Amino acid sequence: MAEIEMGQNLKSLNDAIAQANRSGFQKHHVFVLDIMGSPGSGKTTLLENILPVLTKELRIFVIEGDLATQNDAERIRKTGVKAAQINTNGACHLDARMIQSEIEQLDLSAIDLLIIENVGNLVCPISYDLGEDLRLVILSTPEGEDKPLKYPPAMLHTDAVVITKTDLAPYVDVNIETMKTYIHQINPKVQILEVGKCNGIYAANAVITYLEEKIAARKG
């Protein structure tokens, strides 16, 4: 019983800080995106491919979350977009306080779009509000078409599911239509977007258009 109360207290504390983060973002008109998914699902690769387009219209900053290494922040900086790296030293998700500490060092009035790439994990990050406006859950075809059924919270608590590595589907015996059916079985309302290499080029138009629409809707 004590365990449950402690869990609820920590959750309430996180939610309160997330709400404070959200107020700060709204005050400065910063749109905040939280990207979640398993290790290697293709979160950073997706960013590498959408940032060069999005950065033409928007002032973007990326916060990368990982247990260890600066690898992902370095990958993002190579696209010309500024990035910071949070190392959780073992924790399986980012929390609102980590984001709070990070944004205290930023000039939010100089940012239109803040992208948070969470720790690679299909379970833990889902239950932590960071103060974001929009969530994307990334699911790659090599993970297998039954994963939506096995990880329901990730399908339920997101605005969109991005299926990545669609070009690998035939090599990993995955039927993308079946994967989509399973996603909608858990969450009939969630938007599904598909990205992958097409004739050697990474095609991420679906995600770019989706984000542009969501950001425009928020402004309008």
Next chain:
Amino acid sequence: MAEIEMGQNLKSLNDAIAQANRSGFQKHHVFVLDIMGSPGSGKTTLLENILPVLTKELRIFVIEGDLATQNDAERIRKTGVKAAQINTNGACHLDARMIQSEIEQLDLSAIDLLIIENVGNLVCPISYDLGEDLRLVILSTPEGEDKPLKYPPAMLHTDAVVITKTDLAPYVDVNIETMKTYIHQINPKVQILEVGKCNGIYAANAVITYLEEKIAARKG
């Protein structure tokens, strides 16, 4: 401070139950394997391929851990091996008490090898002792060659790392030798095993031989 103490108390409680599980296993000469890795890394597929061989010599039982669904236990039963499914209903790992509840329903004297397939997660399961003799961490090539550096605890607290889907490496721009170098950079002593499709056949000999040796060493 209260949070940390609570965490340590829960950890101590888990370790005490794990130790009780271990005593029960030793009393009945049950060798216990804990398999961990990300969603879709190929844990169940590995089992589907090694069980038909191992079951010729050993009486095996498999415990499957997942947030939801009975899918994996059903896949295991199709190989002719008995299996039970634990649904964690949101928890990102199995704990020693879940295993304790499960083994209370089993006749341990009729089991030589108990295999526990943990919840798909490269972070949470690592810090929970279940009472096992041996740990395997599964890492698939589509997850990317840098993952050992980004998830050090998973590399440190295992007996062996199994690289799966080696046949997909060229399609996902992964150099297996680099991946192995990174694994050994974090844990120079860990054993690395490789499995994947070879001419259309899933080759898992490395894992079968490794397990047979470990089980024989324990008996001898």
